[in-house]
Amino acid sequence: MATILESLLGSCANKLKDIITNEAILILGVEEELAELLRRVELIRCCIYDAEKRRTKELAVNNWLGQLRDVIYDVDEMLDMARCKGSKLLPDHPSSSSSKLAACKCLSISSCFCYIGSRRDVAVQIRILNKKIENISKDKIFLTLNSSTQPTGKGSTSKLIRSSNLVEPNLVGKEIIHSSRKLVDLILAHKESKSYKLAIVGTGGVGKTTLAQKIYNDQKVKRSFRQQAWVCVSQDYSEVTLLKEVLRNIGVHHEQGETIAELQRKVAETINGKSFLLVLDDVWHPNVWMDLLRPALHETTAGVLLLTTRDDQIAKRIGVEHTHQVDLMSVEVGWELLWKNMNIDKEKEVQNLRNTGIEIVRKCGRLPLAIKVIASALAGRDVTENEWKKFLEKYASSQSMFSDETEGVLYLSYDELPHRLKQCFLYCALYIEGTIILRREITMLWIAEGFVEEKQGQLLEDTAEEYYYELIHRNLLHPDSVIFDQAECRMHDLLRQLACYISREECFIGDVETLSGKNMSKLRRVNAISKKGKVVLPRMDKMEIKVRTFLVVNGPRRIDDTLFKKFLLLRVLVLNYSLVQSIPDYIGKLIHLRLLNLDYTSISCLPESIGSLKNLQVLSLRWCENLHSLPWATTQLCSLRRLVLVCTKINQVPKGIGKLKFLTDLRAFPVGDGSDNVDMQDGWQLEELSSVSQMRFLGLVRLERVTHCSTNTVLTDKKHLKELRLFWTERGEEPYTEEDVSNAQNVLEQLIPPRNLENLTISRFFGRRYPTWLGTSCLSSVIHLLLTDLRSCVELPPIGQLPNLKYLKIDGAYAVTKVGPEFVGCRNSDPVWNELVAFPKLEWLIIMDMPNWEEWSFFEEETAEDEGGEDGAAEIRKDDVRSAGYQLFPRLMVLDLFNCHKLRALPRRLGEDTASLKELRLIGTNNLKALEDFPLLSELLIIQKCESLERISNLPQVTELRVHGCPNLSHVEGVGSLQQLGLGEDMQEISSCWVSGLQEQHQRLHGDDLDIYTLSTSWTEGAVHLSGQSMMRHTKLRRPVNVEGAQNHYNLQVRNVVMGDFAVKFRVRSRIDGFNWALVAVYGAAQPELKAEFLADLVRICGSSERRVGTKVPSGYGANSFEGNI
Structure with a gap:
């Protein structure tokens, strides 16, 4: 039953073992004192399990454990102090000698005095701690403890499969499945009601949320409501945060500092005249609906409220029309x-x-x-x-x-x-x-x-x-x-x-101003939540604050100015979204600080004193838009492991990034040519990365600024590198010179990744040819591959033989007119081509925005008779030449083709070989006349805006078909397993010639009616989530749009976001260096057309001379959704 203390003792013992041989400690000459401290810690550690077993029954034991915990924390903090003082005494190139004498010889006379003072300070601290632990070990409580260790089982699984099937919901219970169907029918029966309310009631952990999720994600439910929102309420909810969460769900941007009334008004305006489904999960107070949300939602034309709660009295007070009780499992x-x-x-x-x-x-x-x-x-x-x-x-x-x-x-x-x-x-x-x-x-x-x-x-x-x-x-x-x-x-x-109960003595979540100084002095970890506009610290008098983690993440708050002076033992400081505008020099005194998160703050500079943070491991500056440079002292952060510069305007950087040997994560590395004559430079040189060998994640931006790279081994020796993102910056109307194109090709050719790479993104590359390493054994471990805005390449890369590729997205290969054998990685002339498997592990394939793509084949044309034909039939036959051994896409589950307007046909082998295909989406393939022969497609087919499509046939296993914007579709047949048919409002007339046949077929085969529903004219598909990000399906409006009242012309881009919402982005001609797209707003309307009210917002946002370009992404969408565009 060992709890926090057992973990703390184990960690402390390991640190003592490691630090005794550390050069920074050897130079102080305190290794003997530390060895004695280690001996005492190990002695007590042997008895801790017995003490933990007795603590709940014996108050004296519990008090003894509390004293021990405080001392062990003191030891941990002393080790930081000792390492810091010792490091200051080390020369620039420390001797490898392990003796005190050798260490002291390398010091100057003045340094020797510092050495004596530092050694005395550290030695005194160690003696005090040794004495405290000695007293604890002499306590009568300790003398009664038995030496024992916690029994363990077979141990843990250290190597786990990281897939979506790791924890399979293999049995949610027949009761939940039956209940979900019943409640879905009930919701649909009342979907036209002004305000219909129902509740799912049951004890904690019984499956209320699971049931609500099944209802919320039901396709029939999704199709029935223009707006949907899911909000987790909890006991201590914040009214402002909850309203912002509703707005986030329906895709509406909110400003920092907006009042409850303003947020309610935004909700009301957004859902006015629309059908709405709201799920309130884990409701503890009826006021969340009655006082907060009901007034905001009274304008909805049709609305359903579904709530989950443990208390049926809450449901009654809210006035639900139906209560569903979730019983315990049998x-x-x-x-x-x-x-x-x-x-x-x-x-x-x-x-x-x-x-x-x-x-x-x-x-x-x-x-x-x-x-x-x-x-x-x-x-x-x-x-x-x-x-x-x-x-x-x-x-x-x-x-x-x-x-x-x-x-x-x-x-x-x-x-x-x-x-x-x-x-x-x-x-x-x-x-x-x-x-x-x-x-x-x-x-x-x-x-x-x-x-x-x-x-x-x-x-x-x-x-x-x-x-x-x-x-x-x-x-x-x-x-x-x-x-x-x-x-x-x-x-x-x-x-x-x-977890809160076990850690109650150390952790606090809430308003710290309400704490007494005594209680505050006992805490180690705090998440400061305040309903006021400022986080205020309690009066401490002379009591020391021992907090190690301090988080301020619940919306924009001002911070008490004394924070940096009072919290001297901080290891983690998270101030993202707070109203912090400057960081004081005093931050350099926080020698224990490991993580500093200033994301989404308005800071304009960092003090040089930050270089004193020798233990700092993470510095995150995401979306710090006012920050243009990093301090010179950044290169002194010798323990730094992660540096995040995403969506900043940082250009001036200090020379010497290569000194940071422990860097594992460097996001939005601004590339430049640098200079040999100054400490600060215009971007870092690629060569500076050569000495950083532990990199796991690397994002390089502004690669067009690299004029040369002296070596092709900058990345190859990075055996830990898992993810690599490479970004160039578009020039807009200014054409690229031949020198620019050649330079881009040469730079990419030299950025050879290591074989262990798993995730690769190449974006806005304007060269005409791919690097020779793309598609070779260099990428044998790659799982995710994203190729976006490759404007000049006339072919797709030969990546079909990548053995581990699972997810592939190709977006914006504008110059490609034909996709052939090169894409699958072999040609008919290759000696072993008929023994190969193309894309052996690929599960998701998304190809979008290829407006000039006309032909798709897998094999070279062999007979002249295959040429010709206007209906696409000849195109289908081109690759009909068979090989018994050749396989295509054996694991492909989802295929999406968007805005490939000229594509005439899909290869026949695509339909016949994709045995695992479950979903096929064709959107904007205007030239496609027939979709035939997908006998293995087993679940969903979506056809949207395929204006030339005339025929759909031989898809015998498809269970759901959605069609919209296909005015010439006159034949649909061979879909014997079809259960659901969704038709756009524009399809009613043309579909009349084949819907009746499908209805008769379904009645004959299945004995009931085919489920036919109507898709609104604005219907469009949502986002596909991939590797923690939204791979957004979008429509780009290429021509400049003049927005009346705005200061410039903008190229508008409409992107679908989660659940049918979309974000409007704009590109400014006088763009910020290194950035193309700036987020303007997120709107809750599932349609790609820009309506008048949206344009009005654009005018308001873009036209204001006081507003910064680039409104921040609302919390919950996260910067990650748009990170790929920087």
Whole structure:
């Protein structure tokens, strides 16, 4: 039952072992004192498990553990201080000698005096700590403790499969499936009502949210409402934050500092005259509807409110018309859920454990959440009667801590965690209930707090990601199902409550002004939430603040000016979105600081004192639009691991980025030619990256400024590099010279990536030929490949033989007119072509904005008779030459073709070989006349704005067809499995000649009516999520649009965002160097046309001389959605 302290002791012991041989410590000569400190820590560590078992029953033991925890934190902070003081004494090129004498000889006389003073300061601190630990070890409590260690199971899964199937929702219960169908029918029956309200009621963890999600994501529901919003309310909701979340869901931008009344008015204006579905998840107070949202939604023409709550009285006070009670799982279904979530294939494998298993299910209160969590814990043990009974015995002993059985069960799952994961799990409680947890953020927070253990030959970031995926594997974090690599997750409120309870003595979430100075002095981690406009710290008098993590993330707030002077022990400081305009010089005193996040703030400069932060690992400056340069001292941040410059205007940078040996993540690296004569330069040279060998993520921007690169090995030796993004900047109307084109080609040719690369983006490359390494074994590990705005290349690259490629997006290959054998990576003339597999692992293929693309084939034409034909039939036959051994797209599940206006036909082999194809979308393929012979397409076909299309036939397995904007479609046949047919309003007349035949066929084959529904004229498809980002389907308006009242002409770009919303972007001719598109606004209307009200907003935003170009992305969409455009 070891909790925070066990983890802290283990971490402290490891740090002491490592630091004793550190040069910065050797030069101080305190290694003997540190060795004694280590001995005492290890002695106490042996008894901590027994102390933790007794703490709930014996107050004296609990107090003793509290004293010990404070001392161990002091040790941790002393180690930072010692390393800092020792580092200041090291020469620029420290001696490799390990003796104090050798170290002192290399110092000057003045440095020797500093050495003596520093050694004395550190030695005194160590002696004080040794004495404190000695007193703790002499305490009578310690003398009664037994030396023992926590028993463990088979251990954890360190290498986990990172796919969407990692935690399969393999059994949500027949009850939920049945209930969802019933409630969907109920909602649809009342979709025309002015305001229909229904509630899902049940105890925590019973599956209310799961049921609501199934209803919310039901396709019939999505089609029935113009606007939908999902809001997690929670107990301590912020009215402003909740209204902003509604606006974010319906795609409306909000300003910082807007009042509740202003936000309510925006909601009302947006949904005026539209049908609306609102889901309020986890409602604890009726006022959230009655006082806050009902007034804002009274203008909706038809609206349905679906809420989930634990209290049926809440539902009654809100006035719901229907209440659905979610009951506990039956024992039988719970038992099935238990063994299936242990990755056991058949019940007979655990039949002998059935009785014990059912007892476990009962102890879990028959709650799905608890059963799944316990199943994950049992999966780490031997599948034997003895092990399962031990588990029950352990549950019985821990139950005394909790009044509720479920809490005891969930605690048991926590208790089974290795100590390295316990702190990571508890840290997630700092996130407000319902908040999305981003993998890239939480892992760096864990590293900054020192929770991640070093592994031989492995970067800390890789180890931290293993921790993240293991918590998901154990069902303690719940990943977002639409993000393929599980880059986003949430923590269930019951698990969060458990984490808050365990860490209650150290963590606080709320308004810090309400705390007493005494309580504040005990805290180590704080998420400051204030309903006021400023975060105010409590009066502390002479008490020391020991906070290590301080977060201000809940909207724009001013910060108490004394923050940087009072919080001297900070390791993590997150001030994103806060109203911080300057950083004081005093920040250099925060020697323990590991992570500084200033995203979305208005700072215009960073002080040179930042160079004193020798422990700083993360500096994030995303969307700091007023920041134009980095201080010279940036290169002194010797521990820096992540530097984020995304969406900044930073151009002036210090020479010497290569000094930062530990950099693993460098986003939006501004490239330039630099200079040999000054400390500051106009962008960094590519060669400066050569010495940074631990890079995992690298984004290079403004590559057009590189005139030469002296080596082609800048990237090849980076064995940890997983993601590479390469961006050039468009010139707009100014043409590229031959020298420009040649230079771009040569630079890209020299940027040879390492073989371990998994994610590659190339954007706005204006060369005419691809690098020779694209499609070769250099990319043998690549999983994601994005090629965007490649304006001059006349062919697609030969990437069909990349063995691990799963996701491919090609956007804006404007010069391509024909796609042939080169794309799949071989030609008929190749000796082994008929033995190859093209795109062997590709699952998603998105091709968009190729307006000149006419032909698509996989093999070279062999007979002249295949030429000709006006209906596309000849084009289909071109690649009809067969090879028994050749395979195409064996795993392709989704194929999207957008705005390929001249494409005449799809290759026949495409339909016949794609055995795994589930979804096919054709939007804007205006020249396509026939879509035939996709016998294996099994789920969804979407056809939109294909004006020449006349025939759809031989798609026998398709279950849903949506058609819009196809005025010549006169034949639809061979779709015997069709269950749902969606027709645009413009399709009513032309479809009359074939709909009746489909209805008769469905009645004959299935005995009931075909489900036919109408798509509104504005219907368009939403976004596809890929690797934590939105791969946006969009329509570009190429011609300049003159917006009356605006100061310039703008090229408008309309992009679909999540759930049919879209963002309007504009490109300014006098563009900011290095940036093309600036986000103007996000609107909640699922249509690509710019209506008058949208233009009015454009005038307001673009026409104002006081407004900065580039409104920030609303919280929740995240900068990531648009990051690829910088």
